[in-house]
Amino acid sequence: MCLAVPAKIERIKKQTATVDFGGVRREISLGILDGVRVGDYVLVHAGFAIGKVTKQEADDTLGALKELKRFSR
Amino acid sequence: MNTIKLMEVCGTHTMAIVRAGIKKLLPAWIELVSGPGCPVCVTSERDIDAAIDIARQKDVIMTTFGDMMRVPGSTGSFEETKQKGSDIRIVYSVLDALRIAEENPKHKVVFMGVGFETTSPTVASVLKEARARKIKNFSILSNFKLIFPALRTIAGSREVQIDGFICPGHVSVITGSVPYEKIAKRYKKACVITGFEPGDILKGIEKLVRRVRDKNYGVEIEYARAVRKKGNPTAQDVLKEVFTPRGVEWRGLGVIKKSGLKLRNKYKDFDAERIFKVKRRSVLKKKGCICGEILKGLKKPADCKLFGKACTTRHPVGPCMVSSEGTCAAYYRYGK
Amino acid sequence: MENKITLAHGNGGRLMHELIEHLALKFSNKILDEMADAAEFTVGNSKIAFSTDSYVVNPLFFPGSDIGKLAVFGTVNDIAMKGAKPLYISLGLIIEEGLETSILLEISDSIKNAAKKAKVQVITGDVKVVEKGACDKIFINTSGIGIISYASKIDAKAREGDEIIINGPIAEHGLAVLNAREKLGFISNIKSDCINLNFDVERTLKASRHIHVLRDPTRGGVATVLHEIAHFSNLGIEIDEKLIPVRPRVARFCDILGFDPLYIANEGKFLCFVRRNDACRVRSAMGKDARIIGKVVRSHAKEVHLKTILGPMRILPELESDQLPRIC
Structure with a gap:
């Protein structure tokens, strides 16, 4: 439904921020997200920061699979 | 184990599930059904025709997201219209559309807006800016949709036997988990909001299965690194300030009450529908498309008379074929 | 064929192949x-x-x-x-x-x-x-x-058991051109990989007498070339997603735009199909970034299968028309 990619805020000038997606940079808008600071990670969708993300990793794939298999028994 | 039927609401989830081959990893008693959460795929032919009518006018620059370019209306797509000479441009962000308007003061720049609750606040924010800066040659053709009315339609449909929803992670970044609570309680569905990494999706499915098994109907956030219970209140406020709900047509599902967004009166000077006096022509419906039932998980593509004949990936009719990862497109391409 | 030629007839996908076959039939010769x-x-x-x-x-x-x-x-x-x-x-x-x-x-x-x-x-x-x-x-x-001057014939036909090797990370040319053309506003160090391959090929050919196919995956990317070879050889191809070299910033840019790097053009890469016994030697000859990414199999003829990061196999579909930046 909506692609959004995490990026790190590098600079903020009023409502505009420069973010780093990991070797790819762009200016994005902070028009719909409050309280963003340099160094924060945000999710970027269509040129806007839509929410902050904590730097926690995605869940462990194998663990979830094992659990599912356990249900079948 | 009885079969458990789960719907991934979001098209980006469908894509991630296909790309990682997740269905093949799941036990046979878990069935995944693709939902209506691809905003371009559910844009009706009528709405696309109206946008093309505007794009064909002199001095108009039509802008839109790349996803929209190949979705067919009744007489063609944006891409085909562009090849005939209309100025239609792909943008990554509505911000770019506004920039194009500033760079081309003699043209009327229109943004064909599609998307759900994730995308519409970005457009609302740009409209606030355009209004403050008194930009005169910029307007929005709003085809924005709201996912919750569609979810209610699917959850409340009596024939539907979906046990739980894999809820869209990025819509939920904006809306939070609260709007799902009513749906979960009223229709007795399990809801888990999850992210888009294969691990997120598998974990989400595991949590859903647990809830369905325990008849524990409620909402759970598995994508806690991005989704908070109350979502993004700033985005919600900006959205409400600029847009208000209205009934709109979904390709394959028909008209759903209060499932679309129109511009509030305060923003009427930016409303392409008003500026270009859009009349939505009635469209000759191709009879026999059963995408509505496929989207609800009631039927399979093979049950459709049009499948593979009048409806192919090159000339799609319904949303399930329009979306590259839609149920019908996947069956058509992979023979399964 | 369709009534009019569209851009999709030139982008390396299925329509282009139909058009080329249609034209080639007129001039058919050995x-x-x-x-x-x-x-x-x-x-x-x-x-x-x-x-x-x-x-x-x-x-x-x-x-x-x-x-x-x-x-x-x-x-x-x-x-x-x-x-x-x-x-x-x-x-x-x-x-x-x-x-x-x-x-x-x-x-x-x-x-x-x-x-x-x-x-x-x-x-x-x-x-x-x-x-x-x-x-x-x-x-x-x-x-x-x-x-x-190479002794054995290099044609478009792979053999069962061939290993598939690529000489380096993919998708850079296509992204560099797209970013320059579409003015999408991204700043990156992604540069076109455009380079002459004749000396690398010369070195590669010296490493084995059993190289069956060499191809540069330009328009339509690696996926498109693999499809062409699977079709022409009437064999199946299996590649492993984990083994396909993609630079991190290229992968990120693909994530942002919703692209699959396997369908993006390269101008300095080549794929080599070689007898398994010689694969390691050929890989070394192809350069330090070369990787073995898959193999040719007898099953699922004319299809390309991809082993996903999670392990299961899925079909890698043929490119229908070139990719456009997406929001969903």
Whole structure:
């Protein structure tokens, strides 16, 4: 439904921020997200920061699979 | 184990599930059904025709997201219209559309807006800016949709036997988990909001299965690194300030009450529908498309008379074929 | 066929193949029917590879390369993919009236340098100027010939059990051009990988006498070339997503735009299909970034399967039309 990619805020000038997606940079808008600071990670969708993300990793794939298999028994 | 039927609401989830081959990893008693959460795929032919009518006018620059370019209306797509000479441009962000308007003061720049609750606040924010800066040659053709009315339609449909929803992670970044609570309680569905990494999706499915098994109907956030219970209140406020709900047509599902967004009166000077006096022509419906039932998980593509004949990936009719990862497109391409 | 030619007829996907097959049928002969990037035939005692290609790229200059360099290396590489040593090229320029002379000079300098680097000579040429709007700034056609000295025949047919090797990370050219053209506002160090491959191929050929296919995955990317080879060989192909080299910033950019790097054009990469026993040696000869990414199998003929990061196999579909930046 909506692609959004995490990026790190590098600079903020009023409502505009420069973010780093990991070797790819762009200016994005902070028009719909409050309280963003340099160094924060945000999710970027269509040129806007839509929410902050904590730097926690995605869940462990194998663990979830094992659990599912356990249900079948 | 009885079969458990789960719907991934979001098209980006469908894509991630296909790309990682997740269905093949799941036990046979878990069935995944693709939902209506691809905003371009559910844009009706009528709405696309109206946008093309505007794009064909002199001095108009039509802008839109790349996803929209190949979705067919009744007489063609944006891409085909562009090849005939209309100025239609792909943008990554509505911000770019506004920039194009500033760079081309003699043209009327229109943004064909599609998307759900994730995308519409970005457009609302740009409209606030355009209004403050008194930009005169910029307007929005709003085809924005709201996912919750569609979810209610699917959850409340009596024939539907979906046990739980894999809820869209990025819509939920904006809306939070609260709007799902009513749906979960009223229709007795399990809801888990999850992210888009294969691990997120598998974990989400595991949590859903647990809830369905325990008849524990409620909402759970598995994508806690991005989704908070109350979502993004700033985005919600900006959205409400600029847009208000209205009934709109979904390709394959028909008209759903209060499932679309129109511009509030305060923003009427930016409303392409008003500026270009859009009349939505009635469209000759191709009879026999059963995408509505496929989207609800009631039927399979093979049950459709049009499948593979009048409806192919090159000339799609319904949303399930329009979306590259839609149920019908996947069956058509992979023979399964 | 459709009533009108659309851009999709030229993007390396299914429609383009239908169009080319339709045209090729008219001229059908033994050499053409091999449908290789370069034709192979004998003149006197010499085996010759001959190829032609037209270059239309917008913008003319983009990070890492330009239309001139592309026009030389593109044809040089097509000849090299036949296992041939490229020697001479022709140069045809179609120029739109109004093009600034300085741009033309810059492009011709680039052609000169590229030819020098690839050790080929421009030995014949033509210039046409057309009215404004009749072409876009400048179109270039180059043809080239080379001599084949490799003992066994390199055709488009792979053999069962062949290993598939690529010489480095993919998808850079396509992304560099797209970012320069579409003005999407992203800043990155992604540069076109445009380079001549003839010397790398020469080194590779020395490493084994059992190289069956060489191909450069340009338009339509790695996936498209694998499809063509699976079809032509009437065999199946299996590749492993984990093994496909993609630089992190390229992967990120693909995530942002919703692209699959396997369908994005390269201009300095080649795929080599070689007997399994020789695979390691050939990989070393192909360069330090070369990776074995998959193999040729008897099952699922004409299909390309991808082992996903999670482990299961899925079909890697044929490209329908080129990818556009997406929001969902």
